[in-house]
Amino acid sequence: MMEWLFLLLPVAAASGWWLARRGPRHTCAESEREPVFFRGLNYLLNEQPDKAIDVFLKLAEVDSETVETHLALGALFRRRGEVDRAIRIHQNLVARQSLGDAQRGFALYELGRDYMLAGLFDRAESLFKELVERQLLQARALRALIEIYQAEKEWPRCLETAEALQRISDEPLRTEIAQYHCELAEQCLRDGKADRARSHLLDAQSVDPDCIRASLVQARMELRAGDVETAALLYRRVAQRGPRYLPAMLPGLMECWQRLGRESVTAELRALFEQHPSPPLMLRLCDAIEAERGVAAAREFLVRYLSGHADLSGAERLLALRRRVQQPPSAEDEVLLEVIARQLAAQPGYQCDHCGFEARELHWQCPSCKRWGSIKTVEPEPIAAAAVLRQRQIA
Numbered sequence: 528m529m530e531w532l533f534l535l536l537p538v539a540a541a542s543g544w545w546l547a548r549r550g551p552r553h554t555c556a557e558s559e560r561e562p563v564f565f566r567g568l569n570y571l572l573n574e575q576p577d578k579a580i581d582v583f584l585k586l587a588e589v590d591s592e593t594v595e596t597h598l599a600l601g602a603l604f605r606r607r608g609e610v611d612r613a614i615r616i617h618q619n620l621v622a623r624q625s626l627g628d629a630q631r632g633f634a635l636y637e638l639g640r641d642y643m644l645a646g647l648f649d650r651a652e653s654l655f656k657e658l659v660e661r662q663l664l665q666a667r668a669l670r671a672l673i674e675i676y677q678a679e680k681e682w683p684r685c686l687e688t689a690e691a692l693q694r695i696s697d698e699p700l701r702t703e704i705a706q707y708h709c710e711l712a713e714q715c716l717r718d719g720k721a722d723r724a725r726s727h728l729l730d731a732q733s734v735d736p737d738c739i740r741a742s743l744v745q746a747r748m749e750l751r752a753g754d755v756e757t758a759a760l761l762y763r764r765v766a767q768r769g770p771r772y773l774p775a776m777l778p779g780l781m782e783c784w785q786r787l788g789r790e791s792v793t794a795e796l797r798a799l800f801e802q803h804p805s806p807p808l809m810l811r812l813c814d815a816i817e818a819e820r821g822v823a824a825a826r827e828f829l830v831r832y833l834s835g836h837a838d839l840s841g842a843e844r845l846l847a848l849r850r851r852v853q854q855p856p857s858a859e860d861e862v863l864l865e866v867i868a869r870q871l872a873a874q875p876g877y878q879c880d881h882c883g884f885e886a887r888e889l890h891w892q893c894p895s896c897k898r899w900g901s902i903k904t905v906e907p908e909p910i911a912a913a914a915v916l917r918q919r920q921i922a
């Protein structure tokens with residue numbers, strides 16, 4: 528019951544509007560309809576939605592001015608996930624010849640959203656296309672079409688629809704358009720069409736010069752084609768512009784350094800780490816220090832790092848290094864390592880900056896809020912120098 532009371536707010540608003548419209552110019556016939564309207568509301572409050580729908584649909588038959596009420600009611604059913612009921616209401620509205628263009632536009636749009644929720648993408652697509660052709664709610668219809676094409680991974684259609692939307696609205700869509708080009712580039716690479724892929728990547732970078740993904744895909748292409756210098760340059764650019772994408776580019780960059788025969792990978796990693804002290808870089812640098820100067824130097828590096836970063840992966844590595852040199856191994860370290868390993872396994876690694884969705888791998892489009900480029904690595908919390916000092920004093 529309480530849920531209905533909250534959900535009925537839009538209907539209540541619409542009914543207020545409905546009554547206000549009738550206030551000063553009541554006729555006998557109209558005043559007779561008011562009890563019918565409230566009978567419908569009563570059915571809703573008594574959890575009898577089908578009876579309520581019957582009453583409201585009959586009301587629409589006698590008075591087309593209740594369209595807004597029906598739109599509100601349909602949207603309410605859809606929000607509750609009762610898509611069949613929403614479709615019934617909206618289909619009934621669309622069938623009315625008496626609707627004006629604006630009202631028909633809203634009814635068609637809402638019916639399209641119902642079809643989308645029901646997974647009937649073909650029907651939804653044709654309704655939204657009809658709206659675009661008839662220049663009714665064009666921007667909304669184009670946005671809905673983009674949602675459909677994204678769900679179906681129809682990237683060429685996403686691209687042309689986003690460009691059409693950009694032409695008729697002020698909506699900045701450079702991020703989305705660049706990502707569609709990247710999707711198309713990756714598709715071309717899978718099909719062995721390197722030239723087409725390169726052209727899409729250039730388009731992505733010209734639409735959105737900050738597009739990290741375009742640089743990453745291009746770097747991978749150049750590395751495969753043997754242009755290691757260019758690949759290394761592109762990976763470095765990614766590190767500069769998007770340090771939170773380091774896990775995605777670090778293996779490629781390391782391969783570039785090895786193939787270029789860089790004298791000291793440790794020095795290269797250290798230079799990068801000083802700019803972006805992130806966990807994946809810390810672990811690689813720790814490996815390199817250990818290989819070059821031994822376990823003691825690696826442990827010293829980790830202690831310095833952990834005094835500034837609350838990073839479990841660093842703590843795990845420090846314990847693992849200590850266990851390696853301790854004979855016999857400490858039972859305490861074994862337990863701690865087990866606890867930390869479990870904690871690390873439960874950590875998502877990636878998170879959406881927009882909606883907070885957590886993921887174990889990098890998604891270019893957030894599966895939850897559908898934003899592009901919003902999922903990034905989770906960075907460890909920095910430890911304030913003062914707090915470290917205080918802890919040392921206490922110790």
Ligand SMILES: [Zn+2]
Nearest residue numbers: 879882893896
């Ligand atoms: Zn999100």
